[in-house]
Amino acid sequence: MSCRLDPQPLEWINRSETLNFQFEGRAVQGFAGDCITSALLASGQTLLGRSFKYHRPRSVLSLANHDVNALFESAEATNIRGDVVPLQAGMNLRACHANGSLEQDKDAWLGAFSRFLPVGFYYKTFHKPKKFFPFWEKIIRQKAGLGRISTAWSVERQAKQYAFCDLLVIGAGASGLQAALTAAEAGADVVLADENPHLGGSLDYQYAQDAQAASLRDQLKQQVYQHPRIRVFSEHMVCGWYTDHYLPLVGPQGITKLRAQGVIFATGVMEQPAVFRNNDLPGVMLASAAQRLITRYAIKPGKKAVILAGNAEAYSAALDLLRAGVEIAAIVDLASSQTRGEVAEDLRHRGVKILDHSAVYEACGKKSLQAVVVAPFDGRNCDSGLTQTLDCDLLLTSVGWAPTAQLLYQAKAQLAYDTTLEQLLPVSLPSGIQVCGRVNGAFTLAQRLADAKRAAQAAVAELRGERLETDALATYRDSQAHSHPWPIVAHPKGKNFVDFDEDLQLKDLYNAAKEGFDNIELIKRFSTNGMGPSQGKHANMNGIRILAQIRGQSIDATGSTTARPMFHPVPISALAGRRFRPERCTAMHAWHLEHQAKMMEAGVWLRPEYYARPGLSREEAIFQEVEAVRKQLGLIDVSTLGKIEVLGPDAARLLDLVYTMKMSTLKIGMTRYALMVDQSGVIVDDGIVGRLAEDQFYVTATTSHADATFKTLSRLLVELGLEVRLVNRTGSLAAMNLAGRAARQLLSGITDIDLSEAAFPYLGIREGQLLGHPVRLIRVGFVGELGYEIHLSAQAALEVWNALMQAGAPAGIRPFGVEAQRVLRLEKGHIIVGQDTDGLTHPYEANMAWAVPLKSKAWFTGKASLARLQGLCQRQLIGFCLPPHYQGPIPKECHLLIEQGEIIGRITSIAPSPALGRVIGLAMVDLPWANSSKFLQVRVDGGALVEIEVCSLPFYDAEGLRQTADLTEVV
């Protein structure tokens, strides 16, 4: 059985190309150009889906992507919208939401129980008693949701594109085509976007048979395609409006981010369903859907039709049905056919039965429409005592339109309800926004074209900084309503659906209001009206009308829900992006990889976590690296440190203000620990400051805070107008730390700097040559051994690194990574900012009162806060250790310290110490426990409590002999 018509003048299908596909295991044929829905209808499959809640039979409603009655899935994809997705050969489809087959849906019984499933049912029913919820949850999860997701998905990457234009015109119907043309002819660079594969909009289905429209259509399309300043984006949905006219266009190949100078909205209107009993039966559809079926796909939508008319468009649709060979049982007009113009007259003369002041009270049929019950209608209610039944298999509803204004709302346009047109219309527009066509109330073709020219001229004028004088917005609006203010009929047995996605009936909205959710935003969320995949495109307008009636308010007083991006569901593949964060590598990166370094992220950098060794576990490898530094020699790449030159007469003043300690007293050739707090006294960064000359300092910052430190310095010097120059050398300089007792010996042969203890003491900084490269050496003690940080140009770094590794081989040199460095500094009790401190830690809590000279400095950032915090310390960083040869579960970072069931602190760092032969760590512990307890308890994974012993800090070499004295004395 096929219901294909003879070829239609504007049809989208290509009858010479047949496509074979599978539906529920059955072989089906369609044509190229068909959508899935049209191909199925042509094959005689009128049942296309099952509804979300009650599994009711469904078929075409809008055929415009304003409903999801026809939703399919394949092995690869789910939620395929049959009304708009083009048919492809070899598709293997089934209905998305049928339990079993579409015909024999095992969940269809749910509909019979709908009166036991009132709105808000799930919110109220399954939460008491609480212990049963997991049982219900399992069942609800099974029944809820649309479609199944294949977990065997493949990565589908879609490139992002960027485009720019003067004017974006959204919608390529009569108004959009004319607006694009007028704007382009006035010199603007125009992008014209439309969600359909073909331009034309309603010109191609509402005016398909109109001889006058035919020449206009050809002319407009041809001129638009040929115009050099118009770029056409068909099959592109404009999914959102963002500030300064930034709009994502989602097409088959992905997303195009368009920056426009202005936007013309020619988005048209969306036809709205009438609400009556069984208005969702297959065979009941919007008039525009039938027109789309006929003109695009040459499909005869039924044999015998009733048309529910609330506007003149209903009569044009009736004429289109007659031309397509559909018999018309009657036209049921909600008001009077006298006001519907010439077409109504014409139909009356042809003998078509017209029932004035009547409405469809009920549609009848099991899986498809068989008859409608019609009753007199006074504009609000049906007289159910005077019904008559009309046999038919098709019911077109043509009762009104809602403006496609979601994007306009997003752009902060204001709309108000117009009682002449019974439609929401724009009343004020933000700058750069214009609107034309039916969304602006211009309904006849002549009105639309004139309105489009007006909007385009205004938009172009605004681009040029001019403003047209006339208040033009309402000039070309129609004087006649195209929507009925109340296309809604109550029925004692219900099943009169407002939202088809969510199976919401008229009584559900009344009940929601009765429960107190009688505000437009609340009724939406409680009833879920407009929250399905259609996002209210066919449900919101009726929802507003119903709430306005309940509240006895005007439509404007009732308001509208907030429109937010996205206008329409967007595939994740269009949104998902690549990683566009920078990933920085040091000069030694390739060397690290060659030597089996396991890399880790540190801020934007990649750093060796440790160097893997065959036969050694991660922990063993780290342990060996630690031992190598303590007993022999180690080399670590510290190029990721922030490195900033601070130059100029006010350099010392700037550093005095930014860091807690006094830097202006620093002697030339020396460095000082640099602690940075914010205005509230919280530790944000640490590093060192070295003085190279009276007006020249060299500053290091932690890896992840380097950029922020540079910003802090640069902002303060701008704010105070200081004479300072900053150079951020984080990327241009590399750095490495050579640590261990053989460090001095190794360096002494390859540098011209005098390394003797007297000439270059601990914390000194020197400039000179190393292997012929200019370097700065800094005596540091972070890891607790005799150590030199070598700062040099990134270009020379690898050569020096290799030379050190080679020369150090007899001394047993080993490269070490971040993890070993963490253990080494932990043994010394040195904190890592961000690990041992959190967003509230101040220096007193971190045992760094010595770094806060409140008396000797008049001011530094955070001083006033620290002056108050000094006496208000509530917690303290303590050192702890586990017993020697401890065998139990090892606590981890962030494990909690518990005292009598209360949390009193957490572990910030923990590691086995080779030097001490036991596990050591740092913990942030509340007072008074921090300084009064000898033993504390930690809750480890699994819930057991482990006892830790409080230790004094540092754990290792408290006198610092190993980093200050001559190594011969130490060994």
Next chain:
Amino acid sequence: MKLFDCPVIGRRPISEFDYFGEVRRPPVQADGSVAPDVWSDFVFNRAGAPGVLREWWYHRPTGRWYVMERDTLKDEVLRFIDIQEVRYELPA
């Protein structure tokens, strides 16, 4: 996404800028003293009300600081301010 008309580098998207809040100065006396409640108010309270604010913005690609006068209600930049206008002194 918003665009800023920078007086030096022209129209750039907001994603290139970091926001650093309203222009404020620490309420400290020349001798370094400050009343505790005044200081707490400075550290923890922000006006937050929509209106015309002077704000710090940092342009990452060029490393420049700007002070913009912005109507936060309309999200419109009204003008750029010469940083000399918002300069202040701190105790030495």
